[in-house]
Amino acid sequence: MNRTFIRFAVVLLTLVVAIAPVRADPAPAWNELLEQVDDAGLRTTLANSITIGLITDRAEFEATIARSHRRTDRTGRTGAPPSRGGVSDEIGRRCAGLAGKDVDAIKVTIDGRGRLFAPLAARLPSSYQAAVALAARFDPKVGxxxxxxxxxEIDAYLATIADDPVIKHALAVTGTRLDDLKANWFGAGAGFEHVICGEMKKTSVSGYHWWFKFYTDETAGRARLGQNIDHAGDTGIFTGRFTWDPDGNGPLPMLVKSKGGFTIGNSAQVLLALGHIAIETARKGNNVPSAVQFNANINGRAYTWQLYTLGGTIRSLYPICGSGDSAHSFDGVDAVYYDLEEDGLRALGADGSLTVH
Incomplete structure (x- = not known):
């Protein structure tokens, strides 16, 4: 057999192998794998991620579990998880001490004539500008x-509020440290960026739940009030439609928030304290639910708050209903992974960053 024929045969065999269809690996038995996950919140996250196509094989499934375990329960606490209603009640009890401790809360006047806020007359506490300065460093795009x-910069900001009464209360009632609060708010869920700064999701506003961020953007002409939807007679909360231009005259588009909300007059640090108490209380029993509601009174007004978590850290926190001292009563809320603001499904990157799919 001559060498030319051998070379031809080798080339032909290579081409046949290259174009031959590759047999796909059989789909994993997802139900069996999910049944082996003890954490209900993580199980829901995994199931939704499988449905949407974020997890496509067993290797991705196991990698997601491993990343979640590395981020869950940093304090090493164990024990049976309490009922969801019990968690909500306990969060409310621990948050009760926040009322009256927000020393940087300020009196705000509602404009009501095409603008949400009248110009502030009082001198602002330094913590407001510190929070806004940190917020300005973040790219508004989600993920x-x-x-x-x-x-x-994050460490410098946290150092400025470390001795604030609301922060000290939050750390005391949860038995945690400032590093834990940092991990909760600046972790995989990017809670500070979402809640305090606001984020951009295509042409929509995502998050944006601090009143003073809206005040600064409105004053600069970057935010405009739309129709007020709820709580029209309550000057302590805004729930309504607005637009936001994240970069002024820059290339980013004008964004729309169909329905957003925030309490009015409170400091950023009381929101950080509120979220920290909520997630650390829910972390009992090595279990962090994907979502939980609780009642809390800040600055003399009680509201029902919605907390969303991601990878054992804070994703979102905002008021949803209630007024006065008789906020919404409930037995609990089912753990869900879909954010009510339609943020969509997200997966954790290997470095703890938030990756949008």
Missing amino acids: TPELKDHER
Whole structure:
């Protein structure tokens, strides 16, 4: 057999192998794998991720579980998880001490003539500008992995509020440290960026739940009030439609928030304290639910708050109903992974960043 024929045969065999259909691996037995996951919140997350196509094989399934375990229950607490209603009640009890402790709360006048807020007459506490300055460092687009880039600025900001009464209360009632609060708010869920700064999801506003961020953007002409939807007679809360231009005259589009909300007159740090108490209380029993509601009174007004978590950290926190001292009563809320603001499903990157799919 001559060498030319051998070479031809080898080339032909290579082509046949290259174009031959590759047999796909059989789909994993998802139900059996999910039944082996003890954490109900994680199980829901995994099931939804499988449905939407974020997890497509067993390797991705196991990698997601491993990442979740590395981020869950940093304090090492164990024990049977309490009932969801019990968690909500306990969060409310621990948050009760926040009322009256927000020393940086300020009196705000509602404009009501095409603008939400009248110009502030009082001198602002330094914590307001510190929070806004940190917020300005974040890219408004959802899912940008930039937390590590701002590590020094984040630490500097937290140092300015470390002795604030609401922060000290939150750490005391949860038996945690400032590093734990940092991990909760600046972790995989990017809670600070979502809640305090506001984020951009295509042409929609995502998050944006601090009143003073709206005040600064409205004053600069970057935010405009739309139709007020709920709580029209309550000057302590806004729930309505608005638009936001994240970069002024820059290339980013004008964004719309069909229905957003925030309490009015409170500091950023009381929101950080509120979320920290909620997630650390829910972390009991090595279990962090994907979502939980609770009642809390800040600055003399009680509301029902919605907390969403991601990877054992805070994703979103905002008031949803209630007024006065008789906020919404409930037995609990089912753990869900879909954010009510339609943020969509997200997966955790290997470095702890938030990756949008």
